[in-house]
Amino acid sequence: YLARLEQGRAHSPSPSVLGSLARALRLTDGERAHLFRLAGHVEPGPGTINRHITPSLQRLLDRLTDVPVMVVDAAGEVIAANPLANSLMGDLSGASRRERTIPWRHFSGLPSRLERTSEERAEAGEAMAADLRDALGRFPDDEYLNELIADLRDLSPRFAALWQKRPLARTPSRQKTFNHPEIGTITLDCDALAVQGTDLSVIVYTAPAGSPDAEALALLGAIGLQSF
Template sequence: MDRNELARCLRHWRDRLSPVSVGLSAGSLRRAPGLRREEVAHLAGVSVDYLARLEQGRAGNPSPSVLEALARALRLTDDENAHLFRLAGHADPRTNGMTRHMTPGVHRIIDRLADSPVIVLDAAWQLVATNPMATALLGEMISEPARQRNLLWRHFTGMPSRVVATPEEDAAFETAAVADLRAAVGRYPDDVPLRTLITDLRKVSARFDKRWQHGSVARHMATRKTILHPQVGPMTLDCDVLTVEGSDLRIVVYTAEPGSSDARTLSLLNTIGTQRFTASPE
């Protein structure tokens, strides 16, 4: 691990980001054009003290999950992401598993879709990022522990959800989702987090295990979901999945038919006010 070079790069990457580029107010009392250390720590879900020690070359051995969170917060390119891992003494995660890195382009797409709920998932259905509208629609999940940010883990273990579905709709979703997860294993047979998730799901959910043994393989692309929001009530939305070229990240956008009652309910939700954009703390 090259602590001094890692520290230099982290400071450089923080200084080059403007507050506006990550959805923050520029303010008038800034002494430098870049982000404050506290702001990067918040976006990455790490403590300010730990980030300070990294930037000063005093902290060693950051975990891959912390590096991924920092890379997203700092909006690193693919090459910069690989360099970050090398400096920290880790192999480039793309060499032996799925790509979970959010490029600056993906961040910009999410920023431009501020009026629609948007979430970003990896191929293992792990929640990578949300925008404020998605948090307002689905509830706060991005700050929860890593396992509880996995949508299939939440579903098959019965965690609270605002999604309302009939038994038939639940069965159809489970069949499609498990087939999609099996397809991911085919693409990434050596991805340790993916393998661990499947092993654990088979232990805790008989329904998942039964569907896993069916052996179906398919890509899950789009669906419709009814969301029961505690303030504005129910709405049925289209959930369209956009794939990111060069990775297995999926951008899921929730929309309603223009002029419909669902569109009006979604617009009402947009007026309530939510947190600013937050990336996964891993």
């Protein structure tokens, strides 16, 4: 698609495509705004989610190679992930936008390596619904967020009930257990770090030094990316 743009064979790239180009080219905020203007689009405003990965955040992702790390926006979309995160959870780089969105994966029943009890799944669903409602309050003009919520209400009776119920936000479990086809079961601590000046969170998975889970994580790094 980039080649077609360069050759003048593709016209009017969407804001989503422009955002992806800005991330790939590691543009600054000012350069990103200029790109949007050149393409005839208004840069996303205060009522929309800022999904731009700054060069400094990209450098952080590049340097964190020994732990799984992913960047998630306020709608729950995985914007970026390092190779170890792709190895752990499955590579979503070629997936559709909806398939990269965590609440959509959860409520639509898409495959997941994350292991949860029925109680944990219920709690996770409540937390996601509460987070989406909070996001809608902060970003009422975000097109993707509005479409996601509408489609989830049509798709999932469970989500529709939760949306009507208006659940309070819960603190998610700090430990996540994954069932990986190569290394088996691994339990990791999960921390979400807010990125200043953006609407993104950095999700980092770690294990205590010297633990069996840390050894499994090191083995996963040696194995490399596996198919999902």
